[in-house]
Structures are given as structure tokens and as C-alpha cells.
Amino acid sequence: MGQKVNPVGFRIGFIRKPDASWFASKAFYAEKLMEDEKIRVYLDARMAKASVSRVLIERAGKKITVTIHTARPGSVIGKSGTEVDKVKEELKKLTKKEVEVNISEIKKPDLEAKLVASQIAQQIKGRVPYKRVVKQSIAAVMRAGAQGVKIKISGRLDGAEMARADQFKEGAVPLHTLRNDIDYAIVEAHTIYGRIGIKVWISRGDVSVKNVPFLLDRTNRAGAGRPEKMPSRARTR
Structure with a gap:
């Protein structure tokens, strides 16, 4: 019997990267996962009318990088970047960590x-x-x-x-x-x-x-360890 699975999660690691990119030990994994959820809930409420499609979260040490994919970057950035600065400060208060916010425009x-x-x-x-x-x-x-x-x-x-x-x-x-x-x-x-x-x-x-860099690298690494085809030996009578 066929089973239903989320098509996005089904393709992670093959043609799609996960929305959260970080590693944590077992002791801190739940804490960081809940922190990610707080960030996403806050952004969904804060930018309900900004046509936000996807939020990517990356961590490096104590720094959090949030990339917002939106069809209306102007409403997210605001005049002279005032809105995105407010979002950055509010996320710093929410997480108590250094936060960087990047905006990516959706073309279609x-x-x-x-x-x-x-x-x-x-x-x-x-x-x-x-x-x-x-x-x-x-x-x-x-x-x-x-x-x-x-x-x-x-x-x-x-x-x-x-x-x-x-x-x-x-x-x-x-x-x-x-x-x-x-x-x-x-x-x-x-x-x-x-x-x-x-x-x-x-x-x-x-x-x-060729359009998926991390998949291409993985394919090249897999092929690098394969032995070359041995030349066929001529038959001797």
C-alpha cells in the first residue's frame, strides 16, 4: 500500500537542502530546535503580508544567520533598511544571540x-x-x-x-x-x-x-574512488 510522504522532505539531501543547517550535540539539540521554531513563528506573524515563502536558518558558533525568501523584498527591508534592522534587533532579543538577516528575492x-x-x-x-x-x-x-x-x-x-x-x-x-x-x-x-x-x-x-552544487560534489566524490576499467587481455593460444 502506498504511503504519503512530504515531497519536500523526501527530496532533502538529493536535490534540496534543509531549511535549517546546523549541528548540535544531544544535550543542546532540543534547545536549538525550539529556538528555530520561535524564530519561524515570529517571522510568520511579523511578515504575514510580505509574501515570505521560505526561511533558512544557519548557525556558526553563537551566530545565527537567517535568510528570508520573499516575493516583496521592499516591504521586508523597508525605507533605507529600517524594517530589516528592527527585525534583526527583535530577533537578538528573542534569541539573546548575534543574528544576521539576509533577504533573497523570489523571481517567480x-x-x-x-x-x-x-x-x-x-x-x-x-x-x-x-x-x-x-x-x-x-x-x-x-x-x-x-x-x-x-x-x-x-x-x-x-x-x-x-x-x-x-x-x-x-x-x-x-x-x-x-x-x-x-x-x-x-x-x-x-x-x-x-x-x-x-x-x-x-x-x-x-x-x-549540474544545477545542484552539493549533489554534484557528492557525485564527484563517489566517482573518484572507483577503479578505472582494466584493459582486456588478448587471448593466447
Whole structure:
């Protein structure tokens, strides 16, 4: 029987790096993990309208480097960098450590599953019919160059008495092809009828080994230890 697994976690170490990059001993692992969660919860609340898709956290000694991937870098940075400076100071107070904040701009927001799901949730909150919203979102994703997209919505759709699930799909979304770059996100829309769950899968196509530096290095290291093919010996009679 097939098992469902998060497509993003399934590809970590193959074509995708983890969102947290650090090492800790067993005694301090839980503490740093909870610290990461505090940072993410704070940024989600602080930048709810900044179209933030991903937050990367790296640690080196007592220094924390936070990289924010956003489709609206101007709203995150602020005028003359005032907003990002405030975020940096608030994170220092939260963690009591030195914090560096970097901003990375998302070139194609329609290929980010979290941003697409958040946009759908926002329109559903505004009582826009979910089928119209989903069809518009799928069209925008495919225009942006996606190989395929799948969207699943569940709950009391359009205020129905009984909860149900509805699924829409266009193109190919090969979940078990590890070289295929699939982004996945789940977002909840809080409406007067209750919570509506929105899941989005976006296939960006196959990834070449040359486009993944850490995978290319690993491939080269694996091939370096292989013995060269021995020359065939001529038969003697």
C-alpha cells in the first residue's frame, strides 16, 4: 500500500537542502530546535503580508544567520533598511544571540507553493467561490512555467453543511521521481464556517545534477574512488 510522504522532505539531501543547517550535540539539540521554531513563528506573524515563502536558518558558533525568501523584498527591508534592522534587533532579543538577516528575492512567486496556497486562502476568506479561485491559480502557475500543479481543498466549501474535499490537477506531478523539483505547502483559511485546508503541489520540472552544487560534489566524490576499467587481455593460444 502506498504511503504519503512530504515531497519536500523526501527530496532533502538529493536535490534540496534543509531549511535549517546546523549541528548540535544531544544535550543542546532540543534547545536549538525550539529556538528555530520561535524564530519561524515570529517571522510568520511579523511578515504575514510580505509574501515570505521560505526561511533558512544557519548557525556558526553563537551566530545565527537567517535568510528570508520573499516575493516583496521592499516591504521586508523597508525605507533605507529600517524594517530589516528592527527585525534583526527583535530577533537578538528573542534569541539573546548575534543574528544576521539576509533577504533573497523570489523571481517567480507563482512557482512557490506556499505563496499560491496563501493567495487562495486569502481569497476564500473574502468569500470568493473556491472553484474560481483555484482555476485562476492553476492558470497562473502554468503560465509561470510549471510542469504541473495539483491543488486539494477540504472543509465546508462555500459554506456547505457537510465538509468535503475537492481536488484539481493540471499537467504532470510525479511525486516519486526524486530528480523532479516539487514544491509543497499546506495553509489553512479561517472562515466563519470553520477552517478550510488548502494543499498545493507544484512541479517545476527535472533538476540537472549540474544545477545542484552539493549533489554534484557528492557525485564527484563517489566517482573518484572507483577503479578505472582494466584493459582486456588478448587471448593466447
